[in-house]
Amino acid sequence: MTGVTSGPHKLEAWIDRHWVRLALGAIAIMAGWFLWQRWGAIQWLALGDTDDNLRLAQVRAWLDGQGWYDLRQYRLSPPEGFNIHWSRIPDLPIAGLIVLTEPFVGRAIAERIAVGGAPLIPLFVALMALAFTVRKLVAGAAWQLxxxxxxxxxxxxxxxxxxxxxxxxxxLACLSLTLAGLADPRKARGGAIIGLSSAFSLSIGLEMLPYCVMAGAITGLRWVIDRDEARRLQVYALTLVGGCTLGFAAFASNDNWAMRCDALTPVWLAAMVAAGGALFVAARVDPANRWVRLGLLGLAGGVIGGGFALLFPHCLSRPEGVSDELMASWLNNVREAKPIYEHPWRAIVPLATIPVIGMIGAGLALWRANTHDRIVGWIAVALFGAFAFLMLFWQVRAGPAAQLLALPGATALAWMALALVTDHPKRWVRIGAGAAVVLTVAGLFVSYIIRQLNVDPPSKMMQTVSRANRQCAMLSSMQALNRALPPTTLFTHVDLGPRLIATTHHSAIAGPYHRNGDSILAVHNAFKGSPETFLANARKYGATHLLTCPMMAETTVYRARAPGGFYDRMAKGENFPFLVPVPLPRRSPYRLWRIDYDAAPKLPISPSTTN
Incomplete structure (x- = not known):
């Protein structure tokens, strides 16, 4: 579809020439559409995920005077607070938008502007990086696909x-930049993009660590195959070391100076500095023999891996470092942490379709590539995409990354298919066939087919649970708790804790954050154990009231795991003398009680995290 300057190819050349302005315009239109589509949810502060709610609470605490390096959430498990392994980096755009707009519209509206607008900044970064990648590997105008x-x-x-x-x-935006760096034919710039985007991602969190390692391995193997890639490897190594060091110094919280394995702590900083230093030295030595270069990489990897195992053996298992009890009671039940094959087909097929299409497209594009830069670029994209697809069989939370990394391959497949129809003499054939190609490669047909065939529909039980999850997270429901009680500590479900502190003036005992296993187990075991266990743990954390959301997903685990336990008995209508009902609005999805410790029997047990 290149090399011709008439008809549709003139349009292609114009799109290629003005791609930056056109891409920015397309992103602006997309962002405007998203804001319009979600405006009602923005007004109601409908933060649907526990992490989003805790992020807002964290930003508020910082703006209200909490220290830059103090990321503890003191309204969870007060007074010590929850140890949160996050970074301040994502707080910056949210806080910036609040600070800029609050003088004009007040804090409440400023927060809504921030939560609506902040996600559009990484959207811009991700799409521009993808456009850059596709222009280098497919065609100058292919980014629109x-x-x-x-x-x-x-x-x-x-x-x-x-x-x-x-x-x-x-x-994900960092991952898009990493992909762009791998595809960039300019070696120093490409190496810098890979190194800095990897360091930035690791400074935010370790979720993308496997992809960062894969990017480093691909960069090293390119040098093994082609000695001219030494410059890319050197710059990558230096920027990785410098970026991780700067990221740790500027953003590591007080708690992240401990030798933990779940964030950019001294453990992973040492590993990144050692890896970057070894790669830089190897690339500077730059032996002429390919096998010697491979041996150097293998030696460096072996030394670093062995040293890591000797110095940090506690990091060789799961990075969360949680107990077996917490794994069984909580972490193994987290839906995102399960492999793709443990999910229903209605979720598997739409999630995996684009990655499969992308791998096919990347393979065909590699087979057809006719320049050195495109060959090595497509090798990197194909390896990255295949790796991301395989990650789905470890945890389904790899789905967004797998779909993102599939886009260059999917674009190449569509571009090749469109080349077969754009020169057809009949316009209706060009339009119809072109639309069919786009819809097919986009995988949009899959969701339609699943809906029409009613594949693996959710059960009535699942629908009831989903409805309870929605109703108990509604802002209007939450704010009724402010009117019912002055600020206090509520004993409630783990997954309800972050939403509670983000939307009310109350505190909670726990949230789904692995560093705080004792608090999580205290809540789980209180609901699954005896009334005495509940009272002991509620007293330990200073809870004055008990708040439940009947049929919320977490409650089904209590009842399934502990029939006859405290929550199961409550759900069946049993009353307890130490629970005094507190009236709520008639349509409230909650049940609320005051805990009357004076009416409780003498407790034969102490606060415990065992049933």
């Missing part, structure tokens, strides 16, 4: 929608 296909990547798209203010969209 990438943007269309992006809107069909539902798992990825949801991460960039207004209200998704947590850090995952920034990490």
């Amino acid at each position: 990438t943007f269309i296909f992006f809107t069909g990547c539902t798992a990825t798209l949801l991460m960039f929608m207004p209200l998704r203010i947590d850090h995952h969209n920034w990490q």
Whole structure:
């Protein structure tokens, strides 16, 4: 579709020439559409994920005077607070928008502007990086197809929608930049993009660590195959070391100076500095023999891996470092942490379709590539995409990254298919066939087929649970708790804690954050154990009231795991003398009680995290 300067190819050349302005315009239109679509949810502060709610609470605490390096959430498990492993980096755009707009519209509206607008910043970064990649590997005008296909990547798209203010969209934007660096034919610039984007991502969190390692391995193997890639590897190594060091110094919280494995702590900083230093030395030595270069990389990897195992053996298992009890009671039940094959088909097929299409497209593009830069670029994209697809069989939370990394391959497949029809003499054939190609490669047909065939529909029980989850998270429901009680500590479900502190003046005992296993287990075991266990743990954390959300997803785990336990008995209508009902509005989805410790029997047990 290149090399011709008449007909549709004139349009292609014009799109290529003005791609930056056109891409910015397309992103602006997309962002405007998302804001309009989600405006009602923005007004109601409908932060749908626990992480988004905790992020807003964290930003508020910082703006209200909490220290830059103090990321503890003191309204969870007061007074010590929750140890949160996050970084301040994603707080910056949210806080910036609040500070800029609050003098004009007040704090409440400023927060809504921030939660609506902040996710659109990483959206811009991700799409511009993808456009850059596709222009280098496919064609100068092919980025427009990438943007269309992006809107069909539902798992990825949801991460960039207004209200998704947590850090995952920034990490996906970094992944897009890493891909752009791998595809960049300019070696020093490409190496810098890979190194800095990897360091930035790791400074935010370790979720993308496997992809950062994969990017480093691909960069090293390119040097093994082609000695001219030494410059890319050197710059990558230096920027990785410098970026991680700066990221740790500027953003590591007080708690992240401990030798933990779940964030950019001294453990992973040492590993990144050692890896970057070894790669830089190897690239500077730059032996002429390919096998010697491979041996140097293998030696460096072996030394670093062995040293890591000797110095940090506690990091060789799961990075969360949680107990077996917490794994069994909580972490193993987290839906995102399960492999793709443990999910229903209605979720598997739409999630995996684009990655499969992308791998096919990347393979065909590699086979057809006719320049050195495109060959090595497509090798990198194909390896990255295949790796991301395989990650789905570890945890389904890899879905957004797998879809994102599939977009260059999907774009190439569509571009090749469109080349077969754009020169057809009949316009209706060009239009019809072109539309069919775009819709097919975008995978949009899959969701339609699943809906029409009613594949693996959710049960009535699942629908009831979903309804309870929605109703108990509603802002109007939450704010009724402010009118019912002065600020106090409520003993409630783990997954309800972040929403409670983000939307009310109350505090909670726990949230779904792994560093705080004792608090999580205290809540789980209180609901699954005896009334005495509940009272002991409620007293330990200073709770004055008990708040439940009947049929919320977490409550089904209590009842399934502990029939006859405290929550199961409550759900069956049993009354307890130490629980005094507190009236709530008639349509409230909650049940609320005051805990009357004086009416409780003498407790034979102490606060415990065992049933």
